[in-house]
Amino acid sequence: MRVSSKKLRNSAQGQDCTVCMPGTCNHNPETTVLAHLPCGQKGMGMKGFDTVAVYACSACHDVIDGRAAGEVDWSDMPRAIAETHESLILSGILTVKGAA
Template identity: 65%
Template sequence: MTRIVSKKLRDSARGRDCTVRLPGICNFNPETTVLAHLPCGSRGVGMKSPDLIAVFACSACHDAIDGRVRGAEVGEGDLLRALAETQLIWFREGLLTVKGAA
């Protein structure tokens, strides 16, 4: 998997609303939001997906994504929606560009 690391993308999560918003888990506190890498492909200690495959997650949702919350249901639909919302924010702010897009 291609390694994509971007300080600008990581920093863009600071102070943002959580895009994950897991029911019964999300703390809705932008002060705890970080860029949370989604599980895809190989996983393990020190192995993360590229920064493009990440979402704005509050500390509680991040813990659920990373499996640190017992019994937390993290649906693929929740993650896909959060990824789309995060990437559209990056696109609007010019942090993500698409050749030929208007």
């Protein structure tokens, strides 16, 4: 089962980049997209789950996807995922059954 949501993907529009790679990030919310992170469900022509994604500006997204040179600090991605999920939860787009 693949988790795919147009609402999740569209939610990135106008958001701050949660990745913020030093020396790479353009800090421009107008370029932010929901960038899928590498996981078992990702491959050539195949995106991972929309829940395994972060808000990324175009510059950070290009590095994550390998279209641009740069170093991804993968140990920082849980923070970026948490910030993205927090934004999605606060906006009511992502909900957790039974959460208070």
